[in-house]
Every structure is written in C-alpha cells, then in structure tokens.
Amino acid sequence: MSVVRCDGIVQIYKAHEVEVVALRDVDLVIDEGETVALLGPSGAGKSTLLWLLAGLLRPSAGRLWLNGADIGRLSQRSLDRLRAAQIGMVLQNPARNLIGYLSAAQNVTFAQRAVKRDRRRAGDLLRRVGLQDAGDRPAGRMSGGEQQRLALAVALANKPRLLLADEPTSQLDERSGAWVVDLIKRAADVDGTTAVVVTHDMSVSEALGRTVTIRDGRVGAEGRRGEDFVVVGREGAVQVPPEYHHLLPPGSMARIEELEDGIALRRAEP
Ligand SMILES: Nc1ncnc2c1ncn2[C@@H]1O[C@H](COP(=O)(O)OP(=O)(O)OP(=O)(O)O)[C@@H](O)[C@H]1O
Ligand SMILES: [Mg+2]
Incomplete structure (x- = not known):
C-alpha cells in the first residue's frame, strides 16, 4: 500500500492580502x-x-491520502x-x-x-x-x-x-x-x-x-539508483533542469522533434 498519495496538491499561503502559491499540482506516490x-x-x-x-x-486544493x-x-x-x-x-x-x-x-x-x-x-x-x-x-x-x-x-x-x-x-x-x-x-x-x-x-x-x-512548487525531477529523470506533469509540462538552461533558456522557443522512443527539444528562433 502507498503510505503517501498526493493528487493535484495545491498550497496557497495568504499573507497581508498577498497570495503565495507554494505548491502547484503536486502528484506523488x-x-x-x-x-x-x-x-x-x-x-x-x-x-x-x-x-x-x-x-x-x-x-488548498487537491487530495492527500496518508496510510490510505x-x-x-x-x-x-x-x-x-x-x-x-x-x-x-x-x-x-x-x-x-x-x-x-x-x-x-x-x-x-x-x-x-x-x-x-x-x-x-x-x-x-x-x-x-x-x-x-x-x-x-x-x-x-x-x-x-x-x-x-x-x-x-x-x-x-x-x-x-x-x-x-x-x-x-x-x-x-x-x-x-x-x-x-x-x-x-x-x-x-x-x-x-x-x-x-x-x-x-x-x-x-x-x-x-x-x-x-x-x-x-512542482515536482520537476525524480532520481533512482543515481540516474535523474524529468517528470512529465499534468498537461504534459516538463521542467528543463537548470544545467540545460544555457542550451534552452526559460522563455525561449523550441522545436519538437519526434523520435522513436520520445521527443527532442531544439532551440528555435521564432
Ligand atoms: N507561512 C507562510 N506564509 C506565507 N508564505 C509562506 C509561508 N511559508 C512559506 N511561504 C512561502 O512559500 C514558498 C515555499 O516555502 P517553503 O518554506 O516550503 O520552501 P523550502 O523549499 O522549504 O525552502 P528552504 O530550503 O529555504 O527551507 C516560499 O515562497 C515561501 O516564502
Ligand atoms: Mg524549508
């Protein structure tokens, strides 16, 4: 049985009329x-x-199970x-x-x-x-x-x-x-x-x-046995890890190329 199950967890703090979204759509088992x-x-x-x-x-939103x-x-x-x-x-x-x-x-x-x-x-x-x-x-x-x-x-x-x-x-x-x-x-x-x-x-x-x-606020990556993987989130969102930001900076556009077993992202000039 899973001890923890998070399904689309959102946590919003409200402080002095300002809202801080601390977690958005966290899925985790x-x-x-x-x-x-x-x-x-x-x-x-x-x-x-x-x-x-x-x-x-x-x-604030989403569901959380602890020990079922x-x-x-x-x-x-x-x-x-x-x-x-x-x-x-x-x-x-x-x-x-x-x-x-x-x-x-x-x-x-x-x-x-x-x-x-x-x-x-x-x-x-x-x-x-x-x-x-x-x-x-x-x-x-x-x-x-x-x-x-x-x-x-x-x-x-x-x-x-x-x-x-x-x-x-x-x-x-x-x-x-x-x-x-x-x-x-x-x-x-x-x-x-x-x-x-x-x-x-x-x-x-x-x-x-x-x-x-x-x-x-999102689960960006997971690692097992020394290997790191990016996590494909809801609606297909993927976080490009910071060590690749020099190749694909946040805010840039990319071309998607289909491969046999996945996709490649290539920086594109719009
Ligand atoms: N009680 C609170 N009221 C308002 N905002 C909060 C509160 N607690 C945390 N936050 C905000 O929520 C976000 C996440 O905070 P959190 O403490 O979970 O981060 P963290 O990953 O544990 O950071 P650190 O490594 O510095 O401990 C931050 O933007 C923080 O400012
Ligand atoms: Mg902390």
Whole structure:
C-alpha cells in the first residue's frame, strides 16, 4: 500500500492580502518502506510539502491520502490521532521539536505517549545518535547539533509508519550526519518506516532510495539508483533542469522533434 498519495496538491499561503502559491499540482506516490530525499532550491516548497504530509496543513486544493486515509475527510480529532500514532516529524528548526525543560530521555519517552512507553527503545535511540551520556540534560541547554540528533530520536520514538525530516543534518558534522542516515535507514529496514527527508546534503540524498526534486512548487525531477529523470506533469509540462538552461533558456522557443522512443527539444528562433 502507498503510505503517501498526493493528487493535484495545491498550497496557497495568504499573507497581508498577498497570495503565495507554494505548491502547484503536486502528484506523488510513496510506497511503504521507501526512503525519499526531497531536494530543491530555497523557497521551492519542500517544507510546505512536508507540513502537508504531516497533516499540519490542509491543502488548498487537491487530495492527500496518508496510510490510505483521505485527510480531507478526517475530523481534526482523527487527524491528530493519526499524527500522534503514525507520523514522526523533525522540523527545520531543531529546538522547535523539543521540550526545553525536559531531559533528552524524557523528550523521547514523552513522544511515546500515544503508544506503549518503551524505555529500552528510548535508550537505544539515544545511543544511536551519540547522546547516551546526555540522557539527563535538559534539551534546552543542548547545542544545535545535539538538539538536531535528539529531534530525530524523538521523531522515531514510537516507530512511526512515516518519518518526515526537514534538513535533519544541517547542523551536523560528517560523523554525526552519518549516524542520522544510519538511523533513518535502520528504521526503514527494521520497522518498515517510510522516510521523506528534505536535504541539501549529498551524502544524505545518495544514501536514500529515491530523490524527488521540487522546483517552483512542482515536482520537476525524480532520481533512482543515481540516474535523474524529468517528470512529465499534468498537461504534459516538463521542467528543463537548470544545467540545460544555457542550451534552452526559460522563455525561449523550441522545436519538437519526434523520435522513436520520445521527443527532442531544439532551440528555435521564432
Ligand atoms: N507561512 C507562510 N506564509 C506565507 N508564505 C509562506 C509561508 N511559508 C512559506 N511561504 C512561502 O512559500 C514558498 C515555499 O516555502 P517553503 O518554506 O516550503 O520552501 P523550502 O523549499 O522549504 O525552502 P528552504 O530550503 O529555504 O527551507 C516560499 O515562497 C515561501 O516564502
Ligand atoms: Mg524549508
């Protein structure tokens, strides 16, 4: 079964009478146990998509299924319950994931409140992110990097079916970044956790099974096993990747040439 299904998702923010279209017509299916790196330039809509997948936002248009449930049809209460039991999230700002006055260990066990408390799992998670000796320290007094690692342990505390992590290694060095990657892959292998990870870090995206690139609010490209593909969107729209803009700049015209197995675009002077 697919854990995530987006069908023509549109997200519009309204701020001071100005509308910002953050996502337009996003179609995306993610199956159980997949690990997906969400890539794209700043402002492309990555965090917005993650917030939607977390059920923290409801889409302006389009439909979104999480674990087979159409979230547009769920009451707020059912959605809250689904989130607490099945979704683990690491927000882009590490401190916002934690309760500052609680210890590292308390933060992890607090995240298990919707399921059965499991202190052994909590200890194991802290050890895997290198915080075995930090169990008693208040989260609010930890460094940004420690908070970021703790945030992942918290997000995985209740064996979520879906892990959503927004740049979980942005404040980490290579070694602790590798712990984070290991933990995400381990969750996928051992617990069948599906992961969607926003990242600018090549070592993270290369370690995950699939890449999805968002540009200007659309899914522009996907990659599997090191190969990148452009995605043909609704109505046949294709984004020319930036590395080809010197050959076919945005706004230029192209001639379409039919080939046996597809088409070629050639720059044309109108
Ligand atoms: N709460 C909000 N109100 C208004 N506009 C917003 C809000 N949140 C995001 N946006 C706008 O939506 C667009 C997408 O933002 P988003 O945060 O999803 O991008 P991102 O890909 O995560 O970028 P970054 O890599 O910088 O984190 C941007 O144009 C942003 O300014
Ligand atoms: Mg973001």
